Amino acid sequence: MALDLRLLSSFLAVVEEGHFGRAAGRLFLSPAAVTQHLQRLESQVGARLLDRTATPVVPTAAGVRLAGHARVLLAAANAALDDVAEVTAREPEAGRPLRVGIMGHGSAELTPAAINAYRRARPDVKVEIRQLNFTEHVTGLLEDRVDVAFVRPSPDDERVVADVLTTEQRIVVVPERSPLADARATGVGVTDVADLPFFRVPRHTPHTFTDYLYFDDRARRRSTECALTPQEVLTGVVTGRAAGSGLRSFARYYAWPGAVFVPVLDAPWESSYLAVRAGDDNPEVRIFRALATALAKDLGPIINAHPLHAG
Template sequence: MDLRLLSSFLAVVEEGHFGRAAARLFLSPPAVTQHVRRLETDLGTRLLHRTPVSPTPAGERLARHARTLLAAADAALDDVAEADPAPASAAGRPLRVGIMGHGSAELTPASVNAFRRARPHVAVELRQLDFTEHVSALVEDRVDVAFVRPSPDDDRITSDVLTTEQRIVVVPESSALADARGTGARLADIADLPFFRVPGRTPRSFTEYLYFGSTARRRSTDFALTPQEVLTGVVTGRAAGSGLKSFARYYAWPGAVFVPVLDAPRDSSYLAVRTADRNPEVQIFRALTLALAKELGPRISE
């Protein structure tokens, strides 16, 4: 039996409301509804009365078993962790979560909060990463997991796709390209934009992502290491930036205009971890994030 379905069902029983259960689980209400329906189909019986929301006799019995099964699953995770403990250097320390820019949009806080609920005894530290760190922060053991883009090109790092989105450019309102905010532009239209520069130590995969794969694009005299520095350059008319579509929801600065690039390949955000890391908390965080990505990722990618 799928434990995710049981978790959604039990949340609805305990909250007495599909919407509150969805908020508690950081899922959409339709996803929770679908989980309950799948359980009812699998078991061949109705588990919940809908108006008002309350368990049927069969649902009451399942709720008792669900609590036992979910508790057993948590105990199994703890037991496995004890049998194959993390290296001494990782034992007892916080889980350090690196976030580049806005990470994977709404999925980032949902993953962090889901981990905190699942592992309340493990402290979590959030660390902001700049454009040069999407490989080095993990390799140098400054973070344990990282929300980055694009995928790090390094055998020491394993990454999973979380969201896949349309690409955008960011220009000042005074730019002629600003009029294309509603209709979109093409790669040929952005060839002469003065894109900001990044330091020489920035991984090549990241610079190719920033400049849409063309190192020949015109560069501003301004350097930037963070989205805030990019936007400062944009609104003062000194540089242009690029990103994923969700960037616009998180960095809606006055004076900055976000223009879709219609013929640029869609790109992704990733969760990256050290390939050889045996820390069970890292594996739990990764599993929770991938499960949430299946639920939230398609909505973010629209």
């Protein structure tokens, strides 16, 4: 039986903190994720490891025994990473920052979580954050301006590979005086938004992004105001010149006065991605990608759990 080091790390954090909430904060996870880790670990070892009725939480006899092994295993894993890092530091890439591109708000809460996790894991590597506009869905990577990129939807280019991080309900953004604003709590259908004056993007914008942006060809034909960033979209919305579309988490990050976020109930849910250049052998890119995808497994279900509004 192979033990997942993440499960051991969560278990040891609870043992040392005596509290699930404090352990979750220490690991930058949710308490629900830590609880799930402990349940999986107890299922694997076939024994109850913690006395949850005690205050603080304490390990059982089996838990005390496993905690000793967990410390040894995690110390060995950290030593292995330090050894690899020492070799990596002597390689030609040493001193080069990791350039992280973010389109809009990226992958919601996963974006800062992944960046902060990388900074803790690789404190000696400088991280540069670069904002990407809608036309840089692929070019930021291909023109070597960023090393990893939080984008949506998945790039349709064999030179780029991408991992799904979140999957969310689609929304439209309209001004308060729009007739659709009254449906913010009930939602609308794709046919209801087809005649909205969606903003347009430059012709050189990748087709995968424009296909994602508009819900059907009628919406594409009616697009008017030009926008390259979420801020420009919202400016067009609140001034009544255009409508926008996005993922559900857009509403949490861009709650502008005068802008109303309406769920599109029958539109397929869409994903956000972490994209990298195919075949990139930069070890820092591999480390960042591994951390982001691991966090997506823990935080993704929380972010994706519920629609913006029940409909």
